[in-house]
Amino acid sequence: MAKIEKEEYTCNICVVGGGIAGCSAAIRAGELNDNVILVDKSNPERSGCAGSGIDHIWGYFPEVQKQEGVSLDDLVEDHIQNVARGLANREIVRYIAETSFQRILDLERYGARIRYEDSTLPGKLRLQYQLHKCRNTLHFDGRDIKRIMTKAAKRNGAKILSRVMVTDLLLENGQIAGVVGYGTRDGKLHIIRSRSVIMACGRPNRLYKPYNGMPFAIRMPPALTGDGKAAMFRAGVELINMEFLSIPGRWSSKNLIRGGGLPRGSFQPPGIGLNALGEVIRPRTHEFEDYGEKWRGCFTPFGTGKTFQSELDAGRGPIYADMSWGSEEDQEYMKWAVSQEGLGTAFLHLMEEYGLDFRKHKIEIWPIEPEHSAFAACGPIVDSHCSTNIAGLYAAGDEAGGTPQSVVPGALTMGYLAAESASEHSKKIAGLPMGKGEEEVEEFCNQILARKGGDSWEDAQQFIQNVMTDYNIEYRSETMAQRGIEYLEYLKNTMQLKGENPHEITHCLEIRNLIECGQIILRSTIERKESRPPCLKRKDYPHQDDNNWFCFLGQKKIGDNIVFEKHKP
Incomplete structure (x- = not known):
């Protein structure tokens, strides 16, 4: 019987x-002269939520915000109270706001363009309103931001290990000792032994x-299957906010390309929202004199008392x-912004192919599939140093819990902070830890290799999506x-997954993680006995209960037991 090969790194x-x-994180660790390996399921030059570009970053821009009379404290409170609805890690939110501009200047230093001669603002920055009461979202040339950052990481000495899907953590005496991953191209088991680990995977x-019925035509990269969260949970890391879900997550173009183009920040200032009768639902954002007062939710466009969803319902x-x-200047600005964001380039290409013009044609939009993102900031609970409850293990960006709508500035700043924390921890570890943790995934892969027939990962994925859609969206209850x-649980215990090559075995490993994440989410849904709009609406507990449930709900595995704990933000 064929056995999976192994390769080790330190x-x-x-x-x-x-x-x-x-x-x-890799850039900063390299600056600190640490021996660092960056492991990516894809290739970091085009992987992650910003793999095909990002055109906006919010932050605190001192010269501009001071002109508006907005202090750093004002922005922090605005984000916590209005964007996160009070449920946020205050220390991390403050760190993000306080250091975001410095990290943006780092991007400029790496080669990104952030200044424009047509701007009348200090520093020649293009700033728009988006999440907050002040004009603090930077529009910039971000289409190739991942290529720029990957090159910077390499210049600083980081080793890049692409096409390796990390599946589990290695532990030694309860402390981190490295990770184990599966080679999505070479089919090997890659064991990386390290003094510290920074988890920066994506959402599930x-x-x-x-x-749209197409499982891979979604807004965010379909390769993000909660691998980090599942691996951490199996290792005993405490996860929070797993019950929160964005329904709908966003609105996007319905027919041209799903999840691409038309991000909310990009079609400002010319864009308005209309119903089929031509009535304005959301006016032009830059015309709002009391913009902040009209913003009462992360996901719903306000401005007329109507919402996109309410108009559909009516x-x-x-x-x-x-x-x-x-x-015409507005039009050119918008097309430039769309070309830098997500799948915007493909969106513009399709518009040209079909003879569509923003000046003449309206674009139909539709809610996208639910997501565990944005306000639903789920993941490991972290302290002010990005540390988890396992020594030597850190989390940053979308991986970390408790930082709603931290998005790009959260990724930039928390990655930087986690690297500094990990570097300090590594200095305290005398020898390289030799932990274990690869046995389960090794057996899982060997069983697939030995199996002559069996169940396809596609069937298993459809099963999972049917369960989660039917039991965790419209009719949520205990x-x-x-x-x-x-x-x-039935699927986990009875499926006999088959895989004839590394590509298929990778998908089988994703199924393992999707089942893990799905069960974590459903257990947390049962435990939080309230509704907390906009991200948790239960039929059996329809009301918000701040007296008992204004908290982060933590869930972790201790042996064979599942334990819950409340944490005040």
């Missing part, structure tokens, strides 16, 4: 995930059925984005969630 710091947070995508759909307003857990 380093001081292992960074898992090559998105913005992971690249930021692919848990829910996409509205029979006044479809919903359109109309960019015909504004000057009995529904419990039934969902039972279905996933």
Whole structure:
């Protein structure tokens, strides 16, 4: 019987995930002269949520915000109270706001363009309103930001290990000792022994059925399957906010390309939202004199008392984005911004191919599939140093819990901070730890290799998506969630996954993690006995209960037992 081959590496710091947070961590660790390996499931030059570009970053821009009369404390409170609705890690949010501009200047130093002659603001920055009451979202040339950051990491000495999916953590006496991963191309088991580990993987995508019926045509990279969260949970890391879910996560173009183009920040200032009768739902953002007062939720466009969803419910759909307003200068600005963001380049290409013009044609938009992202900031609970409850293990960016809407600035700043913390920890570890933790995944892969027939990963994924969509979206309750857990447990115990090559075995490993994440989410849904809009709406507990549930709900595995704990933000 064929056995999986193994390959070993050693380093001081292992960074898992090559998105913005992971690249930021690798860059800083390299600056500190640490021996660092960056492990990525794909290739960090184009991986992660910003792999195809990002056109906006929020932050605190001292010269501009001081002109507006907005202090750092004001921005922190605005973010915590209005964006996060009070449920946020205050120390980390403050660190993000306080250091975001410095990290943006780092991007400029690496080669990104952030200044423009047409700007009248201090520093020639293009700033827009987005999440906060002040104009503090930078528009910039971010299409190639991942390539720029990957090159910076390499210049600083980071070793890049691409096409390796980290599946589990190595532990020695309860402390981190490295990670184990599967080579998505070479089919080997890669064991990386290290003194510290920084987890910077993504959110658990692919848990829910996409509205378009195509499992990989989703807003964010479909390769993000909660690998880091599942690996950490198996190792005993405490995860918080896993019950929170963005429904719908965002609105995007319906017919041209799912999840690409038309990000909310990019079609400002010309864009307005219309219903089928031509009535304005969301006016031009830059016309809001009391913008902050009109913003009462992370996901719903306000401005007229109507929402996109309420207009659909009232029979006044479809919903359109109309960019015909504004000057020629506005139009060019918007097209530039869209070209830098996500799948915007593909979106513009398709518009040209089909003869569509922003000046003449409205773009139909539709809610995308639910996501565990944005306000639903789920992941390990971390302290002010990005430390988890396992010594030597850190989390940054989307991987970390308790930082709603931290997005790009959170990834930049937390990656930087986690690297500094990991570097300090590594100095205290005399010898290289020789922990264990690869046995389960090794057996899992060997069973697949030995199996002549069996179940396809596609069937297993459809099973998971059916369960999570039916039991964890519209009809969330204790009995529904419990039934969902039972279905996933049945799948875990009975599936006989087959894989004929490393690509298919990688998908089988993703199924393992999706089941793990799904069960964690459903258990947390049962435990939090309230509704907490916009990210948790239970049929059996329809009201928000701040007296008992204004907290982070932690869940961790101790032996064979699952333990919950409340944490005040």
